[in-house]
Amino acid sequence: MSQRGSPKFRLAVALVLVAVVVVAVGAVFLLTTQRPAEKIKIEWWDQWGEARLKWAEEMEAAFERANPNVDIVIVEFASDEDFKTKFEAAIAAGQPPAVFRTLGGGILKSYVDGGHVEDLTSMLNEEWAVRQIPRTMLRQSTWNNRHYAIPFDLWAGHFYINRELFEKAGVEIPPITRTWTWDEFKTAIRKFKEAGIIPIAVGGKDKWELSFYYMYLVDRLAGSDAFRKTINRAPGFSFTDEHWVKAGYLFKEIVDMGAFQEGFIGASYDEAQNLFFTGKAAMWLQGPWILGDLYASFPEFPVDIINFPTVPGGKGDPTMLLGAVQHHYAIAKNIPDNVKRVAYDFVRFICREENIIRYAELSASPLAQNVKVPTERYSPVLVKVIESTSRASWLQMAYDEYSPPKFAQVHLDSLAGVAVGSVTPEQMAEAQERVARELAAQGILPLEQV
Amino acid sequence: MPRRGFYHLSRSSLREKQKQSATNFSAAKGLGRFLDSQAGLLMSLPALIFALIFIFYPLVQMFYLSLFRWTFVSPTMVFVGLENYTRMFFNDAVYLRSLLNVVLLAAQSSAIQIPIGIAFATIILRNRRVGGLFWAIIFLPYVISSVAVSLIWTWMYNPYFGSVNIFLNAVGLGFLARPWLGDVNTALIAIFGTVNWIYIGLTTTMTIATLRSIPPSIFESARVDGLSGFQEFRKITLPLLKELITVLVIIDIAGAFKFFDLIWVMTQGGPSDSTHVTTTWLYRAAFRASEPGYGAAIGVTIFVISFVVVQLLIKFMRSRLTR
Numbered sequence: 001m002s003q004r005g006s007p008k009f010r011l012a013v014a015l016v017l018v019a020v021v022v023v024a025v026g027a028v029f030l031l032t033t034q035r036p037a038e039k040i041k042i043e044w045w046d047q048w049g050e051a052r053l054k055w056a057e058e059m060e061a062a063f064e065r066a067n068p069n070v071d072i073v074i075v076e077f078a079s080d081e082d083f084k085t086k087f088e089a090a091i092a093a094g095q096p097p098a099v100f101r102t103l104g105g106g107i108l109k110s111y112v113d114g115g116h117v118e119d120l121t122s123m124l125n126e127e128w129a130v131r132q133i134p135r136t137m138l139r140q141s142t143w144n145n146r147h148y149a150i151p152f153d154l155w156a157g158h159f160y161i162n163r164e165l166f167e168k169a170g171v172e173i174p175p176i177t178r179t180w181t182w183d184e185f186k187t188a189i190r191k192f193k194e195a196g197i198i199p200i201a202v203g204g205k206d207k208w209e210l211s212f213y214y215m216y217l218v219d220r221l222a223g224s225d226a227f228r229k230t231i232n233r234a235p236g237f238s239f240t241d242e243h244w245v246k247a248g249y250l251f252k253e254i255v256d257m258g259a260f261q262e263g264f265i266g267a268s269y270d271e272a273q274n275l276f277f278t279g280k281a282a283m284w285l286q287g288p289w290i291l292g293d294l295y296a297s298f299p300e301f302p303v304d305i306i307n308f309p310t311v312p313g314g315k316g317d318p319t320m321l322l323g324a325v326q327h328h329y330a331i332a333k334n335i336p337d338n339v340k341r342v343a344y345d346f347v348r349f350i351c352r353e354e355n356i357i358r359y360a361e362l363s364a365s366p367l368a369q370n371v372k373v374p375t376e377r378y379s380p381v382l383v384k385v386i387e388s389t390s391r392a393s394w395l396q397m398a399y400d401e402y403s404p405p406k407f408a409q410v411h412l413d414s415l416a417g418v419a420v421g422s423v424t425p426e427q428m429a430e431a432q433e434r435v436a437r438e439l440a441a442q443g444i445l446p447l448e449q450v
Numbered sequence: 451m452p453r454r455g456f457y458h459l460s461r462s463s464l465r466e467k468q469k470q471s472a473t474n475f476s477a478a479k480g481l482g483r484f485l486d487s488q489a490g491l492l493m494s495l496p497a498l499i500f501a502l503i504f505i506f507y508p509l510v511q512m513f514y515l516s517l518f519r520w521t522f523v524s525p526t527m528v529f530v531g532l533e534n535y536t537r538m539f540f541n542d543a544v545y546l547r548s549l550l551n552v553v554l555l556a557a558q559s560s561a562i563q564i565p566i567g568i569a570f571a572t573i574i575l576r577n578r579r580v581g582g583l584f585w586a587i588i589f590l591p592y593v594i595s596s597v598a599v600s601l602i603w604t605w606m607y608n609p610y611f612g613s614v615n616i617f618l619n620a621v622g623l624g625f626l627a628r629p630w631l632g633d634v635n636t637a638l639i640a641i642f643g644t645v646n647w648i649y650i651g652l653t654t655t656m657t658i659a660t661l662r663s664i665p666p667s668i669f670e671s672a673r674v675d676g677l678s679g680f681q682e683f684r685k686i687t688l689p690l691l692k693e694l695i696t697v698l699v700i701i702d703i704a705g706a707f708k709f710f711d712l713i714w715v716m717t718q719g720g721p722s723d724s725t726h727v728t729t730t731w732l733y734r735a736a737f738r739a740s741e742p743g744y745g746a747a748i749g750v751t752i753f754v755i756s757f758v759v760v761q762l763l764i765k766f767m768r769s770r771l772t773r
Binding site: 081084085088089091092110111113114115116204205206207261262263264265266267268271274275280404405406408409413416417419420422423442 | 519521522523524525528604605607608609610611628629630631632633634637717718720721722723734737738739740741
């Protein structure tokens with residue numbers, strides 16, 4: 001037997017190989033992990049989108065330049081749902097991001113109740129914040145007089161319209177300062193249909209677009225108190241009250257007229273956007289976030305905004321708008337003290353006036369803070385949105401954002417049912433009342449005292 | 451079972467030896483013997499630990515969670531007993547609908563994909579020259595990521611830009627054109643169409659592989675005996691494909707239970723909850739409506755039902771394949 005084949009020799013070779021691998025891996029490990037000093041890591045979570053991500057990266061670079069011991073980690077999510085799922089998992093795992101985006105409302109409330117959100121009341125009472133952040137903008141993030149988030153921007157829901165198609169179909173464009181009537185609205189729908197134009201594009205698959213119509217109709221019928229009082233279980237208010245049913249029927253009326261594109265219930269946001277952008281649909285009930293994409297693809301698009309129509313016998317103030325503070329930033333409660341201190345500094349930093357102006361400029365959205373943005377930095381339509389928002393008697397936050405998630409799902413699902421005719425408006429009203437009662441029994445509702 | 455007997459013998463003889471050498475027991479030797487005697491257990495230990503952590507523990511945890519009302523972030527979990535289960539079966543029409551959809555999905559997959567797959571395989575094998583190209587084309591969808599496929603088909607079904615309606619109008623079937631995914635009556639059918647488009651290529655490929663393993667002499671002798679093409683297919687090909695068909699049916703049934711991505715991307719279970727399967731309904735309950743307890747209860751039922759079905763299928767397959 002030769003020396004090479006002996007078990008001892010083979011064992012020796014194997015040992016040498018193992019030793020080499022161990023040393024190599026160890027060396028690589030040491031080299032790559034050797035850092036001058038441990039940096040404080042601040043995770044910053046949001047569903048950014050391109051324009052706002054650019055702002056975030058500028059903020060990151062500037063803050064890290066001023067604070068070399070800090071590492072800002074921007075984490076991006078593809079959708080709201082993605083964000084919500086990962087965020088809740090991170091909370092459950094006890095590793096929340098230091099700074100995170102929230103839309104306020106019922107979802108933020110559930111995090112606050114769980115003890116996961118830092119109370120920012122003292123920061124909001126600092127001199128700069130009192131000057132810069134209007135207290136009315138804190139409505140969606142305040143409970144028991146404690147503030148939990150810093151508001152950044154607003155959205156408002158208008159009909160975005162294609163002026164050319166209005167001319168082509170012979171429909172007069174109602175000026176933004178006036179609200180058109182339900183009859184005028186229906187006449188317009190008929191005229192568009194006669195001209196072979198889709199009157200309104202809507203992405204029904206995501207359901208929240210359908211909810212815009214219902215929410216406007218409820219407010220036009222019963223005023224801005226109706227939803228807040230009913231969801232917060234004020235005595236004498238119920239989802240089975242007449243206007244909740246009537247709103248369903250008015251919505252059904254325009255569905256049956258064929259106001260929306262064929263198959264709208266299965267259409268995504270992108271498909272609706274495509275119909276409006278390519279000039280196939282005359283109107284799209286949306287928020288100002290569509291403008292960035294619209295101008296990027298069609299810089300010359302004849303876009304304008306008009307109001308949602310009033311309804312016969314409605315008690316609501318017609319200047320009311322669907323809308324709310326959209327993006328807020330909040331700080332997690334359960335993070336190490338040194339990280340939290342830096343998180344506070346970072347939030348103060350991104351709220352500096354020049355950074356807020358930069359935010360407005362890049363995101364092209366109306367601000368929720370008292371910072372003057374030179375109007376030439378905004379597009380004319382956006383200026384119109386901002387002016388219209390400042391005239392509004394009330395901004396109605398979207399039901400599915402204000403309410404606890406379970407109510408939101410019942411609301412959205414049954415409204416989609418009304419749209420296809422599998423649920424009657426009465427059944428929808430009852431379903432909403434039933435789940436509201438259930439949530440009240442569990443102590444989840446009311447969200448606030450009204 | 452000679453092997454098992456031998457194993458027992460060796461183990462008991464080892465134990466004997468251990469007893470004998472108890473006087474000059476040394477730690478190293480003892481460990482070595484222990485390792486020898488428990489080799490089977492030790493070698494499967496890593497996999498076992500893995501299974502315990504990632505399969506058994508989550509199962510138990512899921513069942514535990516299904517007895518509570520909780521919202522992921524709420525500080526307290528409220529024990530509700532079997533309330534989630536009674537709600538599911540007596541108070542949740544969409545859940546029952548989603549179960550029906552799973553059954554429909556499995557049934558139509560077997561009923562459509564398998565015959566067409568066999569037909570395609572026969573055609574491809576008979577026409578070697580163009581068959582290869584045809585095979586490559588129909589197998590292609592299976593290689594594309596299912597989310598990409600879903601997005602492509604969502605656009606193809608679009609009533610305004612979609613190629614499906616454009617095609618129907620072009621060939622004079624314009625009366626069939628409709629918003630496929632936006633209609634309660636057609637959304638599920640449209641999804642089935644996409645599913646079949648993806649999986650027919652796979653069925654065809656598996657059939658081709660099976661047919662190729664059949665010795666050509668069988669077909670030759672059939673021809674010598676004067677069997678027509680159809681007779682040859684019925685009397686020879688089909689019986690030889692019996693095992694394959696059983697396997698394909700099992701794959702279709704198992705696949706229907708874990709189906710998710712395609713439906714979630716194409717319809718999210720809509721319109722009006724008509725296209726939900728159990729997994730999409732679970733996702734919606736747990737993550738959209740923030741009711742992980744209820745989602746877990748749905749998960750438990752999926753586990754129980756698929757466990758029973760798989761047991762039955764395995765039994766059925768054993769009895770058929772060993773015959």
